[in-house]
Amino acid sequence: MSGDAVGDIADLVDEARELYATDAAALEQLDRYARRLHEPLRLAVAGMVKAGKSTVLNALIGEQIAPTDAGECTRIVTWYRYARTARITAHLVGGGEVRLPVTRSRGALVLDLGGYTADEVARIDVEWPSESLRSTILIDTPGIASLSQEVSDRTTRFLTPSTAPSEADAILYLLRHIHGSDVRFLEAFRDTAAGGSQTVNAVALLSRADEIGSGRIDSLLSAARIADRYRQDGELRSLALGCIPVAGLLAEGARTLREDEFAAFAGLASLDRGTRDRMLISVDRFTRPSKKTALSVAQRRALLARFGIFGVRLAAALVRGGARTSSELSERMVAQSGLIDVQQFVADQFRSRAAALKARTVLQGLTMLLDEKPRPGTAPLIAGLERVTANSHDLRELALLAQLRTAEPGLPAADALAAERLIGGSGAAGLVRLGLPDAAGTAEVDERVDALLTHWRALAESPLSDRARTDVCRVVIRSIEGIASELGVGGRSHGPAAADVVLAGGPAEGGR
Secondary structure (H helix, E strand, O other): OOHHHHHHHHHHHHHHHHHOOOOHHHHHHHHHHHHHHHOOEEEEEEEEOOOOHHHHHHHHHOOOOOOOOOOHHHHOOEEEEEOOOOEEEEEEOOOOEEEEOOEEEOOEEEOOOOOOOHHHEEEEEEEEOOHHHOOEEEEEOOOEOOOOHHHHHHHHHHHOOOOOOOOOOEEEEEEOOOOHHHHHHHHHHHHHHHOOOOOOOEEEEEOOHHHOOOOOOOHHHHHHHHHHHHHHOHHHHOOOOOEEEOOHHHHHHHHOOOHHHHHHHHHHHHOOHHHHHHHOOOHHHHOOOOOOOOOOHHHHHHHHHHHHHHHHHHHHHHHHOOOOOHHHHHHHHHHHHOHHHHHHHHHHHHHHHHHHHHHHHHHHHHHHHHHHOOOOOOHHHHHHHHHHHHHOHHHHHHHHHHHHHHOOOOOOHHHHHHHHHHOOOOOOOHHHHHOOOOOOOHHHHHHHHHHHHHHHHHHHHOOOOOHHHHHHHHHHHHHHHHHHHHHOOOOOOOOOOHHHOOOOOOOOOOOO
């Protein structure tokens, strides 16, 4: 979405401020919308209790700053955002705020509520000097389907409010298997955040993937096969853009690996194979008193708490495989954890669309405000909302993506899949949308663009295409033309009136 479009939306917020100048609650809401347009993407981490949310969040940040125990703080919605100096603020229920101490223990941040209970704190803001937070605000949420209904309700009210857009622009939803509670929550998030299913902006993470194969070295391969089945699941496919296996504990431990831990893994790797294999058969065997290793029982228990049995087995194997320093071991463990796939997905699907996701939320919020609190003289503002929505191709892509995921698209299966890819369903980069490798040359790109435009224009102009199919084609055609402009190509099918015809996706590979 262009800066001009964001500026137009900011102008609409200012117009609304004039209309609601005497309504303090509305003005506060409009101030939040104005700030939201200019702040980083808001990415919430959610899931059922014990899904591993905080460990994944710590892995994404690269530091242990989200509490992972079952203390009071895990019952509170906690925001993590970038700042040059660390500061922690508790916002109290009913108003007011309290500065909390910044305390660390063994490298981990300790959140101390200072005598307040979770029921007395509305949210916690953690400002932290982490480069990972410059482009994304991360939000940790209490587990849904908790034994405490109030704890579950906190997340539900925050992410799926009934009278306002969601506070999150997108969501990482952790699940261990597809449960009814997971489906119901994702349905509510899609419908609330999107304003009637106008986008799909969640990704499912198959969490604690290292436990799926009982901690065996090949556990993540088993998890990848399960995640692939989930990706094809019709129910989950309509609610999430993908399903990625991730071993959160491994990723967190790897990104915060300490030198003493590397030395411990090096010691395990130096044992003879038979001794090492017997020690690593199970958690129970690994924590038994033994004279075969210099590591005390307490040290081995600490390794298990930080990395799990899978992480300990993997680390020892990687050291034996050539990881000579803690940095090398950290990099290799991160690569095995699935974290890089999650980071790449967030960059491709969410941060690349950050402006459109935020704009959609603000537009939806303005529309809801006008509906709930009608005022004389709103006609120009309503017209402005309609104009911005109609002129934003990014928003049309988001709406079409949801349509392709949640309803019968009225297209042949191959064309439906191609359309989804072309509007960014597999990633926003131009070559990804075209289905071409990174090494594709200009001639190959130009040929692909020509073939796609020819195909989709023919489909749009076919006498067999109804209005719905033609509308889909127009969006896809506009997307293809945008890709051509982005990549600096212009093929035989490009014409001066191309943007006025139909734009949608492209034929299936090999369908030219």
